[in-house]
Amino acid sequence: MKAFDLVIAKDAAHAVTLLAEHGPSARVLAGGTDLLVELKSASRVPRVVLDISRAAELKGIELTDQGLRIGALVTHTELMRFPLIRDLFPALVDAAHSIGAVQTRNLGTLGGNLVTCVPSMDSGPTLVALDALVTITGPGGRRQLPLSDFFAGPRKSMLEPEDLLLDIVIPKENLGKPADFQKFGLRKGQALALVNAAASLWVDWERDVCVAPRIALGAVAPTVIRARAAEAYLEGRAITPEALAEAGRIAVAEARPISDFRASADYRRDLIAVLTRRALANAYARATAKRDGEKQ
Amino acid sequence: MTDVTAVTMKLNGVTRTASAVPPETTLLALLRNQFNLTGAKLGCDVGDCGACTVIVDGNAVNACLMLAAQADGSDVLTIEGLATLERLHPLQKAFEDNASLQCGFCGPGVILSAKALLDENPDPTQQEIRDALSGNLCRCTGYTKMIEAVQVAARALRAKPDA
Incomplete structure (x- = not known):
């Protein structure tokens, strides 16, 4: 790697100050699994x-008044192991598990995966399907x-150059919302998604109909997208x-x-439907299991 | 902001300090070049092959994807920290007995990934072993004999946890 200066932020406020001080050429290092690869291959490093x-307030997972707050620095492994996540959102555990291999999940962070904005990211779809919010801090607050x-x-x-992603919040009303994550890669380990998809829904058991369905797709558009027409069809x-x-067929038309060398667009369209x-x-199966569990 | 920084870590149980580490130094470069611990290998250098796997604070990580400065204050275990002069670690013994390695380049990483797994899960299923080793690429032996060796070592460690 070419030489650079390493500046260590004590906390989020310090990081914002340092970003303002060093300008847009500074790069933020969290888990490093993407940034170090980039720095090694770059002809010009920042x-x-x-x-x-080391910024403590960017770590940890907790329930707040707003919902479930996941610090941007939480690693994929921490997410997979956290009891509240395992209990409320098995789909998030599956999504985290599908990223890279153990070594990458131990270093890589949720915030880092999201800020890359790679279309095939595996962290994005489930969180989008759960209406997650992101908290950003910057010079303007x-x-x-x-x-x-x-x-x-x-x-x-x-993110503006002086902004920092602080945390991801799953809103209170969606705590425990039944959800699922699906990924199709060419192998089980260390494979990028050809397509990934997440869904969440509530069920009105009185009428046995779908309420507030959400469908999010990855690797099929410039960003992770919602399949809003398919959602509207199911509502x-x-x-x-x-x-x-x-709903799967409708989603195809929205992507x-x-x-590319991994798969053709036609093949990806077939995958989206499935x-x-x-x-x-x-x-829906998780919703059913949850209802049956609550009955007992 | 500094050109060089001191990095102190507990390395295979012993506190070690490197006094003048340039910021762009990876943990792997520090281990190999400053501490002369060459068990962790430089393979792909982008976190795909796992030949540089070491255990930092209980977690298997790719030492090529961590800056040395980020390991400051950590507890680092490399392959050199597993055996004593008298005895191999049960995982090493099982890999040897089972002929699980040929060229051996991936071996230190594979064995450390397996150690991190067994520390957390003493009785893993075959699928859990495969998952734990999926970040370690072997280009000669294949994985079947490695998985068998991890199962043998897991049994040995369950029988004698202090071995």
Whole structure:
């Protein structure tokens, strides 16, 4: 690696000050699993690398008045092991588990994965399907926006150069919302998603219909996207295998997959229909299991 | 901001300090070049192959993807910390007995990934072993004999946890 200066931020406020001081050329280092690869191959490295990995307030997972707050520096392994996440959101555990290999999950952070804005990221879809918000801090103070709006384009987030991603919040009303994550890669280990899909839904058991369905897709558009037409189709509809299959077909039309060396656009379209249907069916199965558990 | 920094870590049970470490030094470079611990290998250098796997604070990580400065204050275990002069670690013994390695380049990383697994989960399923080793690429032996060796070592360690 070419030489750079390493600056260590004590906390988030310090990091923001340092970002303002060193300007847009400074790069933020969290888990390093993407940044170090980039720095090793780059012909020009930034003058300053800002290490935020010791900032305590960017760590930890906790329930707040707003919902479940996940610090940006939480690693994929920490997420997978955290009892509250395992209890409330097995889909998030599955999504984290599908990232890289053990070594990458032990270093890589949730915030780091999200800010890369790589279209095939595995952290994004489930959180988007749970209406997660991101908290950003910068020179103008703190602000929140939906995660789905945070993805501006391939490898481009809504972060300004002096901004820092603080945490991800799953809103209170979605705590325990049944969800599922599906990924299709060419291998089980260390594979990028050809397509990934997440779904969440509530069920109105009185009428046995779907309420507030969410479908999020990855690797099929410049960013993680919501399949809003498929969601609208399912809203208030009885959950039958035919309805879930139809939602999958509708989702296909909402995506803009590309052909590359991993898969053709046509193959990805087939995958979208299948993975969307599976994610919805599994979310419904989790809803059913939850209801049956509560009855006992 | 400094050109060089001191890095102190507990390395294989002994506190060690490197006094003048340039910021762009990876943990792998520090281990190999400053501390002369060459068990962790430089393979792909981008976190794909796992040949540089070491255990930092109980977690298997790719030493090529960590800056040395980020390991300051950590507890680091490398392959050199497993055996004593008298005795191999049960994982090393099982890999040897089972002929689980040929060229051996991936071996230190594979064995440390397996150690991190067994420390957390003494009785893993075959699928859990495969998952734990999925970040370690072997290009000659294949994985079947490694998985068998991890199962043998797991049994040995369960029978004698202090071995």
